[in-house]
Amino acid sequence: xxxxxxxxxxMIICGQALSQDRRxxxxxxxxxxxxxxxxxxxxxxxxxxxxxxxxxxxFFNAEVLEESPLRYKVNITLxxxxxxxxxxxxxxxxxxxxxxxxxxxxxxxxRPYIKLYARADANADFVKVYESGDPxxxxxxxxxxxxxxxxxxxxxxxxxxxxxxxxxxxxxxxxEVGG
Amino acid sequence: MxxxxxxxxxMIICGQALSQEHHxxxVLTVVNEEIPxxxxxxxxxxxxxxxxxxxxxxFFFVEILEKSPLRYKVNITSxxxxxNVFPGIxxxxxxxxxxxxxxxxYDENNKSYIKLFSRPDSKSSFVxxxxxxxxxxxxxxxxxxxxxxxxxxxxxxxxxxxEGWVDRYCDSIYDSCN
Numbered sequence: 001x002x003x004x005x006x007x008x009x010x011m012i013i014c015g016q017a018l019s020q021d022r023r024x025x026x027x028x029x030x031x032x033x034x035x036x037x038x039x040x041x042x043x044x045x046x047x048x049x050x051x052x053x054x055x056x057x058x059f060f061n062a063e064v065l066e067e068s069p070l071r072y073k074v075n076i077t078l079x080x081x082x083x084x085x086x087x088x089x090x091x092x093x094x095x096x097x098x099x100x101x102x103x104x105x106x107x108x109x110x111r112p113y114i115k116l117y118a119r120a121d122a123n124a125d126f127v128k129v130y131e132s133g134d135p136x137x138x139x140x141x142x143x144x145x146x147x148x149x150x151x152x153x154x155x156x157x158x159x160x161x162x163x164x165x166x167x168x169x170x171x172x173x174x175x176e177v178g179g
Numbered sequence: 180m181x182x183x184x185x186x187x188x189x190m191i192i193c194g195q196a197l198s199q200e201h202h203x204x205x206v207l208t209v210v211n212e213e214i215p216x217x218x219x220x221x222x223x224x225x226x227x228x229x230x231x232x233x234x235x236x237x238f239f240f241v242e243i244l245e246k247s248p249l250r251y252k253v254n255i256t257s258x259x260x261x262x263n264v265f266p267g268i269x270x271x272x273x274x275x276x277x278x279x280x281x282x283x284x285y286d287e288n289n290k291s292y293i294k295l296f297s298r299p300d301s302k303s304s305f306v307x308x309x310x311x312x313x314x315x316x317x318x319x320x321x322x323x324x325x326x327x328x329x330x331x332x333x334x335x336x337x338x339x340x341x342e343g344w345v346d347r348y349c350d351s352i353y354d355s356c357n
Contacts, residue, residue, distance in 0.1 A: 069322040
């Protein structure tokens with residue numbers, strides 16, 4: 001009986017750990033401009049054409065479900081639809097329109113910087129890319145387990161590529177959808 | 180004197196080897212529709228807008244100069260410009276519109292198949308994808324490249340998505356190498 005109880009407890013813990021698998025969101029960069037949601041990871045067949053609208057404040061959350069080299073499979077929901085009334089749109093979007101906002105670390109002089117790692121590992125080498133403190137929209141080109149996103153961005157006319165573990169993943173950069 | 184001659188010969192051989200570096204070309208999948216040529220590996224700033232025209236038979240040769248995760252830096256020249264009169268257009272284009280055409284291997288029964296390697300290495304594992312009557316020749320999207328003539332490609336074949344490395348392909352818009 002004790003063994004059975006132990007086994008059941010282990011199963012519940014494992015189940016909980018799996019169900020807490022991290023959800024990943026990206027910011028869809030085009031605003032006031034239509035963009036296609038494709039049917040597949042390659043090809044030109046378009047499932048939906050959607051537009052975020054800054055005047056009427058229509059924005060979308062895009063949860064990343066899967067990736068391929070050039071596109072993400074995303075679940076797109078209306079940002080204001082907290083009750084899940086509207087049907088979601090699932091399809092593939094080009095990685096070059098997907099981003100996350102930079103979140104800064106601060107050095108001893110309280111100067112903000114982006115910590116850009118060489119690998120998706122907190123123990124990996126990193127460079128400090130100093131910025132003004134205003135969030136920078138980083139193109140999200142890949143992801144890895146945990147919180148990691150591989151990003152590309154220009155800052156001070158220089159192209160940077162690397163991994164970040166601190167970012168904002170919604171269009172308002174006000175909270176983290178992925179938690 | 181002998182040493183000097185040997186040194187010179189070595190330098191000449193090395194120079195020749197370097198000058199024979201492999202040129203990589205891709206075919207633009209978009210025809211009769213404008214294609215943006217961007218200024219940089221990310222971002223929306225467009226340097227040129229070009230169009231291939233099937234009615235007037237205007238097509239481009241596209242040589243890859245450099246790569247980034249989502250775009251290639253390319254040198255674009257007209258296929259009709261044999262005398263190099265027109266200046267080349269240099270800029271970044273999305274990888275999603277860069278392709279090559281399939282080329283086949285043949286088995287002992289003379290049946291054609293595509294050899295899709297797991298790594299850019301002819302000794303790596305591979306899958307054989309046999310051509311079907313309704314899918315004889317395909318267009319493959321080029322998502323990456325490696326040394327020599329290896330290309331990483333993605334394509335649909337009989338409704339299934341494949342991704343892997345190939346060392347045999349055709350990089351001419353006219354598909355004249357089959």
